Amino acid sequence: SRSGLQTLTSAAMDFVGQRLADRMHQIITAVFGVIGFIYGYFQQRFAFTMYISMVGLAISALLCVPDWGFLNSNPLKWQKPMGDGEEEEEDEGEDEDNEPPPKPKQSKSKKQSKLKKRK
Numbered sequence: 801s802r803s804g805l806q807t808l809t810s811a812a813m814d815f816v817g818q819r820l821a822d823r824m825h826q827i828i829t830a831v832f833g834v835i836g837f838i839y840g841y842f843q844q845r846f847a848f849t850m851y852i853s854m855v856g857l858a859i860s861a862l863l864c865v866p867d868w869g870f871l872n873s874n875p876l877k878w879q880k881p882m883g884d885g886e887e888e889e890e891d892e893g894e895d896e897d898n899e900p901p902p903k904p905k906q907s908k909s910k911k912q913s914k915l916k917k918r919k
Contacts, residue, residue, distance in 0.1 A: 812867050812872060812875075813867045813868075813871045813872055814871070814872050814873070814874050814875050814876060815874075815876075816873065816874040817870075817871030817872055817873065817874070818871075820871060821863075821864040821865075821871055822864075824860065824863055824864055825860045825863075825864045828856055828859055828860040828863070829853075829856055829857060829860050831856065832852055832853055832855060832856020832857070832859070832860075833853050833856065835852055835856075836848065836849040836850070836851070836852030836853040836856070837849050839852060840852070
């Protein structure tokens with residue numbers, strides 16, 4: 801069992817976590833951008849707009865860039881690696897599970913079939 805701190809700090813981000821981090825980044829950046837624009841507009845200072853936007857970007861980077869544990873809540877289950885001497889052996893007889901896929905039927909073009917009918 802992992803402690804809460806280990807869950808938060810040690811993990812590799814999974815695909816669901818990547819989507820969550822991307823969405824969080826977009827929302828945080830947009831919200832701070834809008835707030836910064838409105839505040840800067842009313843104060844008539846573009847620098848306020850930039851400062852607030854940069855704070856939003858910093859918060860977004862702090863939350864989304866590191867591989868936090870909550871971004872790995874759906875880890876992939878990988879197959880166990882085969883050992884050096886454990887190679888798959890092929891049976892000489894055909895197995896029902898290992899049947900080759902059926903070959904696709906080749907359709908003849910209309911010209912070829914018309915030519916054959918004339919002959």
